[in-house]
Amino acid sequence: MGLLALGTPLKWPEAKKNADHVRQWGIEQLLAIWNRAKGKERDALRWGDEIEYLVVAVDDESKKVKLSLRQADILKALGSDEELCAKGGCVPDLQRVIRHEETLPVFHPEFGRFMLEATPGKPWGIGFKDLLDVEHNMKLRRKIARNHMEPNECPITLTTFPLLGTKESLSPDFPPSGERLRSQFLPDEIANPHIRFPTLAANIRSRRGRKVEINVPVFRDENTPLPFKDPTVDYDLHRWPEDDDVRNGAAKDDHIYMDAMAFGMGSCCLQITFQAKNITEGRKLYDQLSPLGPIMLALTAATPIYKGFLVDTDVRWDQISRAVDDRTREELGEIPLKNDRWRVPKSRYASNSTYISQDPRLRKEYLDPDLVVDEELKQKLMDGGMDDLLATHFAHLFIRDPIVIFAEDLKTLDLNKTDHFENLQSTNWQHMRFKPPPHDKDTGWRVEFRPMEIQITDFENAAFSIFMVLITRAILSFDLNFYIPIPLTTQNMATAHIRDAVTTQKFHFRKDPFPIRPVKVNGTSNGTNTPAHILSRPPTPTGPVEDEHAPMTVDEIINGQFAEDGFPGLVPLVESYLNSLNIDVETRCELGRYLELISKRASGKLWTCAKWIRHFVRGHEEYKQDSVVGQGVVYDLVKEVEEIARCEGREGHGEEMLRAWWNRGRRGSSCG
Numbered sequence: 001m002g003l004l005a006l007g008t009p010l011k012w013p014e015a016k017k018n019a020d021h022v023r024q025w026g027i028e029q030l031l032a033i034w035n036r037a038k039g040k041e042r043d044a045l046r047w048g049d050e051i052e053y054l055v056v057a058v059d060d061e062s063k064k065v066k067l068s069l070r071q072a073d074i075l076k077a078l079g080s081d082e083e084l085c086a087k088g089g090c091v092p093d094l095q096r097v098i099r100h101e102e103t104l105p106v107f108h109p110e111f112g113r114f115m116l117e118a119t120p121g122k123p124w125g126i127g128f129k130d131l132l133d134v135e136h137n138m139k140l141r142r143k144i145a146r147n148h149m150e151p152n153e154c155p156i157t158l159t160t161f162p163l164l165g166t167k168e169s170l171s172p173d174f175p176p177s178g179e180r181l182r183s184q185f186l187p188d189e190i191a192n193p194h195i196r197f198p199t200l201a202a203n204i205r206s207r208r209g210r211k212v213e214i215n216v217p218v219f220r221d222e223n224t225p226l227p228f229k230d231p232t233v234d235y236d237l238h239r240w241p242e243d244d245d246v247r248n249g250a251a252k253d254d255h256i257y258m259d260a261m262a263f264g265m266g267s268c269c270l271q272i273t274f275q276a277k278n279i280t281e282g283r284k285l286y287d288q289l290s291p292l293g294p295i296m297l298a299l300t301a302a303t304p305i306y307k308g309f310l311v312d313t314d315v316r317w318d319q320i321s322r323a324v325d326d327r328t329r330e331e332l333g334e335i336p337l338k339n340d341r342w343r344v345p346k347s348r349y350a351s352n353s354t355y356i357s358q359d360p361r362l363r364k365e366y367l368d369p370d371l372v373v374d375e376e377l378k379q380k381l382m383d384g385g386m387d388d389l390l391a392t393h394f395a396h397l398f399i400r401d402p403i404v405i406f407a408e409d410l411k412t413l414d415l416n417k418t419d420h421f422e423n424l425q426s427t428n429w430q431h432m433r434f435k436p437p438p439h440d441k442d443t444g445w446r447v448e449f450r451p452m453e454i455q456i457t458d459f460e461n462a463a464f465s466i467f468m469v470l471i472t473r474a475i476l477s478f479d480l481n482f483y484i485p486i487p488l489t490t491q492n493m494a495t496a497h498i499r500d501a502v503t504t505q506k507f508h509f510r511k512d513p514f515p516i517r518p519v520k521v522n523g524t525s526n527g528t529n530t531p532a533h534i535l536s537r538p539p540t541p542t543g544p545v546e547d548e549h550a551p552m553t554v555d556e557i558i559n560g561q562f563a564e565d566g567f568p569g570l571v572p573l574v575e576s577y578l579n580s581l582n583i584d585v586e587t588r589c590e591l592g593r594y595l596e597l598i599s600k601r602a603s604g605k606l607w608t609c610a611k612w613i614r615h616f617v618r619g620h621e622e623y624k625q626d627s628v629v630g631q632g633v634v635y636d637l638v639k640e641v642e643e644i645a646r647c648e649g650r651e652g653h654g655e656e657m658l659r660a661w662w663n664r665g666r667r668g669s670s671c672g
């Protein structure tokens with residue numbers, strides 16, 4: 001979640017006064033990076049993954065599970081483990097699982113004081129040996145994390161803790177409603193105590209002028225009362241002025257109501273960052289991966305419970321979006337514009353709104369007609385030599401105010417640093433992020449793919465990571481074209497929230513992903529002597545944009561349509577890419593296991609985590625078909641999730657999510 005600089009943070013009114021200052025300096029730093037790095041070439045094709053964990057404390061005697069707020073102690077234990085740092089030898093058995101030599105994972109803090117984040121110690125290459133090390137490395141991370149926790153603690157990879165915001169769900173416990181979050185349900189101690197995090201939460205609230213407001217529709221089960229009024233909301237609380245929010249209608253009927261940043265940013269995801277060989281390739285990847293965002297969100301759906309209730313959505317995205325939504329009433333369009341500059345259609349955390357590639361296939365009709373841009377900053381970027389598209393992208397990100405400003409940083413502008421630029425960049429949480437090189441020589445232009453939900457097992461997390469790497473390779477190798485109008489991606493993102501979207505919904509997707517096909521004349525390639533690479537160079541498409549895309553199921557997008565001219569499917573495209581390479585049978589088979597998971601999740605043969613969790617809750621003996629998910633259910637759920645992470649579909653644990661993969665090994669196939 002960005003670098004943890006230290007200093008004296010400005011409270012909101014002061015920060016607001018300095019917002020322009022930070023933006024101007026951020027743009028100067030961006031231009032400095034641009035001038036230094038725009039011609040950077042031949043960077044290695046590398047990638048990295050980030051896994052976020054919840055830390056739970058389990059009490060087997062009382063059958064209770066709570067969130068452990070010991071992030072700082074755990075990170076300290078990890079950081080001061082010299083032997084670990086000197087190769088992991090301190091942890092029994094570790095040597096056996098270390099295959100990616102020298103790659104000991106790195107652990108990082110996250111927003112929630114109950115979260116951990118882990119990355120591989122160095123970026124992955126795109127060689128197949130590296131791909132096959134990913135799962136082992138993820139397992140290693142989990143194991144190392146666990147070994148630095150108390151015996152009753154455990155890292156789990158659920159997106160959200162089902163009881164977050166309910167009474168007695170924290171260890172140690174704190175009473176709610178502190179000065180920063182002013183939440184009815186959560187204490188300020190829920191956030192990482194590093195000054196950046198509580199300041200972020202407090203200043204978002206102050207800028208917005210009221211608390212953040214998250215309403216998720218309740219899942220209507222047989223005994224769910226109708227209308228449903230969130231029974232945990234206290235309408236009589238009078239501690240802070242913000243407590244009036246609920247009396248003014250913040251908590252909606254038939255919804256679960258939440259009121260603090262931690263309800264969103266306390267969620268865990270799986271992010272992948274790709275380093276491109278140069279800026280052109282980076283810009284292309286940014287655009288081409290963007291339409292895949294909602295599809296991968298739906299496919300990784302894992303979030304059916306909030307604050308002790310089953311909800312009627314399956315993913316975390318909109319909840320985080322609302323949890324950091326700092327827009328004022330004017331920006332939201334609730335009252336006429338007076339003090340603010342624009343109406344702003346999306347939260348800072350939202351699907352992305354720009355395309356940036358100078359690709360002739362990018363039609364202006366695809367761009368977002370509602371895009372808000374700071375024209376003055378855009379002009380400054382263009383005067384500094386940046387092209388229109390990229391200047392538009394950054395001038396769009398820079399419509400936001402910087403939320404956390406340290407007084408010390410306002411004194412001098414250092415063009416060898418990127419702090420002011422990063423201030424805005426890293427608090428624009430869009431589903432794609434385009435990352436310029438920092439000052440070190442080794443890092444190039446990067447693209448981060450951010451929508452995926454974390455999965456219960458390392459096998460799944462590896463599968464989704466590897467699939468994304470392979471589709472990226474296929475995009476570049478076959479020059480694939482997934483462009484659709486941006487508003488359709490925005491719409492797809494909303495669709496991805498619908499319960500069981502994978503099997504019940506359709507998403508807008510481009511019908512023909514191939515570059516212009518060579519025209520066959522008399523059985524030969526167009527009959528001219530034009531070299532093949534020129535033939536396949538993609539011109540700007542013509543004809544109605546509406547004809548370029550169609551609604552498709554996730555199954556069709558991932559596995560392909562049967563019709564002759566139908567969409568070929570992302571997994572078949574990856575398979576063609578693999579077939580075009582010289583890979584040994586064993587590697588192909590190993591990769592096949594991962595692709596099989598993706599394919600079967602898409603077809604519904606295997607369930608999403610969200611579907612499995614919902615099913616587990618609804619079948620639990622303590623569940624009363626009233627949407628309430630109590631301590632007993634969550635205790636068993638967490639125990640089962642731990643078992644699944646260990647067994648990965650074997651021995652009857654999580655079979656519906658993982659069975660095919662396990663059975664395949666069981667049949668004794670060559671990759672069993």
Ligand code: GLU
Nearest residue numbers: 001052265267268269320
């Ligand atoms: N945890 C956040 C999510 O689930 C992302 C935070 C980050 O950017 O690292 O999307």
Ligand code: MG
Nearest residue numbers: 001052110117
């Ligand atoms: Mg993170």
